[in-house]
Amino acid sequence: MKVLNKDELKIAESVLLKHFPKSLKVYGLLYAMNRNKPSTLEVIVDTWPDFKVIICRPDPKNKRALEFRKKVAYYSTDEQVLRRILIEENAIDWSTYFLIGGFDVSHSSMLKEVSAYREVNSRDFTSVHLLYLPDPSHLLSPPIDSELESRISSLNLSHVELVNKTWKFGGNAQGYRNIQNLISNFPSCCITDGQGQPVSWILVYDYCALGMLYTLPEHRGKGYAKVLVSAMAKRLHAEGYPVYCFIEEENTVSYRLFKSLGFSEDPSYKAAWFEFNFCGS
Incomplete structure (x- = not known):
């Protein structure tokens, strides 16, 4: 293994x-790191420069890593090398x-086998669709x-607590720190009321995916979500970001929303979080 400089x-x-769309999450993390966004991760590969596995993991030398939920992301073109x-x-x-997070769902069995070998419990956290917009003209x-x-x-x-x-x-508190980091360092978009307070918003995660789309219940049904996704997609494209999102499988409303705006999905690919x-049973 090698830690990348x-x-x-x-x-x-x-x-x-x-390798889009399958590599999008790890690409997004590297995209942010390469543009000097704050990060608590380090990146390793199996071999260099021709790698088959690339893993983003908490940097043990970064003291701020303890402030956030411990997350790992990887992209692999060879499951046996990954195993x-x-x-x-x-x-x-x-x-x-x-x-x-965001791994190829076809790796689920392998990850369960590895965790059993490591004597560590594991469980599905969520399964998701990966939707992306490769061309702004779409x-x-x-x-x-x-x-x-x-x-x-x-x-x-001033809006961190509302979003959290x-x-x-x-x-x-962990969610608060995460949102504070995202608002401080990544693009966001909101629609305000007459007093200038957000009633609908969307953020960008540290892996550059659109997320946290939310409209206060009393302001729903006005098409705000479509406006925000469209505005953010245009901004991200203009600034060079990838434009994509993960939608939980049960969230059919958001899935239809992004599809209606022209986002695409590779039907052969699903992602998951484990x-x-x-703690617990």
């Missing part, structure tokens, strides 16, 4: 670009709770009148 991270980013690294080498710290933007356009803005740090308490995976070393 700054120059090698840029090369790896260009390699991952050729060998997970079993025979210290690619992942198996001693504490962590999530592996975006089907909704019409926006001037009044609504004047209420489109960006989130700021409405986020499905938030509501705690958690390891969790």
Whole structure:
């Protein structure tokens, strides 16, 4: 295994670009790191420069890593090489709770086998669709009148608590720190009310995926979500970001929304999140 340095991270980013959409999550993490976004991760590969496995994992030398949920992401073109690294080498710290997010769902059985070998419990956290917009010309933007356009803005740090308490995976101090980091360092978009307070919003995760799309219940049914996704997709394309999102399989409303705006899906590919070393039965 090899830990990549700054120059090698840029090369790896260009390699991952050729493997969309399956490589999008790891590509997004490297994209952010290569543009000096704050990160608590380090990146390892099986071999260099021709790697078959690339893993983003918490950097043991980064003290801030303890402030966030422990997350791992990887992309692999060879499941056997991945299995060998997970079993025979210290690619992942198996001693504490962590999530592996956005991996190819076809690897589920292998990951369960490896965790059993490591004597670590594992379970499905969520299964998701990966939707992406490779070409901005495919975006089907909704019409926006001037009044609504004047209420489109960006989130700021005074909005962290509002987003945290409405986020499905938030509501705690760890979620607050995560959202604070995202609003401070990544694009966001919101629609405000007459008092300038957000009533609908969307953020970008540290792996550059669209997420946390939410509209306050009393403001739903007005098409705000379509406006926000469209506005963010245009902005991200203009700034060079990848444009994609993960939608949980049971979230048919969001799935239909993104599809209606022109987002694509590779029908042969599904992604998943697993958690390891969790407490409880």
